[in-house]
Amino acid sequence: MTLAKIVYASMTGNTEGISEILEEKLKAAGLDVERIEADDAESDVFADADIAIVATYTYGDGEVPDELEDFHDDLSDEDLAGKIYGVVGSGDEEMYPDAFCKAADLFEEAFEATGAKKGSATVKINNDAEDEDVENLQKFVDEVVKA
Numbered sequence: 451m452t453l454a455k456i457v458y459a460s461m462t463g464n465t466e467g468i469s470e471i472l473e474e475k476l477k478a479a480g481l482d483v484e485r486i487e488a489d490d491a492e493s494d495v496f497a498d499a500d501i502a503i504v505a506t507y508t509y510g511d512g513e514v515p516d517e518l519e520d521f522h523d524d525l526s527d528e529d530l531a532g533k534i535y536g537v538v539g540s541g542d543e544e545m546y547p548d549a550f551c552k553a554a555d556l557f558e559e560a561f562e563a564t565g566a567k568k569g570s571a572t573v574k575i576n577n578d579a580e581d582e583d584v585e586n587l588q589k590f591v592d593e594v595v596k597a
């Protein structure tokens with residue numbers, strides 16, 4: 451069975467909710483899913499996964515959250531060739547227009563260095579997921595599953 455792993459960080463719950471939506475949709479597509487909170491994620495967490503997903507909010511001014519910093523630094527050294535990756539970000543578009551969901555972009559760069567294949571365009575969500583975002587998450591899941 452195909453295994454998808456979702457590593458997520460969430461301070462106020464928005465990204466956690468997004469990760470739950472992803473889990474639900476991946477399961478509905480027939481996949482095994484593991485959702486791993488940032489503090490529990492070792493850099494080799496995706497070694498046994500077919501699909502590697504990171505869901506992250508953005509902190510500071512366009513920075514990866516503290517609890518994902520080491521994970522992000524080490525991820526690019528992993529060999530994830532043959533796997534599919536996808537990234538979902540939550541940020542605040544009004545408050546941080548120039549750094550909106552920048553952490554998601556930084557994870558995309560790290561995944562590119564691993565040799566994994568991008569399964570779908572990064573989804574960026576303004577705070578918590580609304581109806582339109584849920585549709586975009588469905589599209590994201592459909593694409594990573596068939597990539």
Ligand SMILES: Cc1cc2nc3c(=O)[nH]c(=O)nc-3n(C[C@H](O)[C@H](O)[C@H](O)COP(=O)(O)O)c2cc1C
Pocket residue numbers: 459460461462463464465466507508509510511512513540541542543546549550551552576577578
């Ligand atoms: C101190 C602080 C800095 C932030 N910096 C950014 C930022 O640079 N870019 C961005 O898009 N959002 C930024 N945000 C907004 C959060 O990423 C956004 O509220 C997100 O939905 C939080 O996700 P969570 O509920 O999963 O913790 C910042 C929020 C705080 C409190």
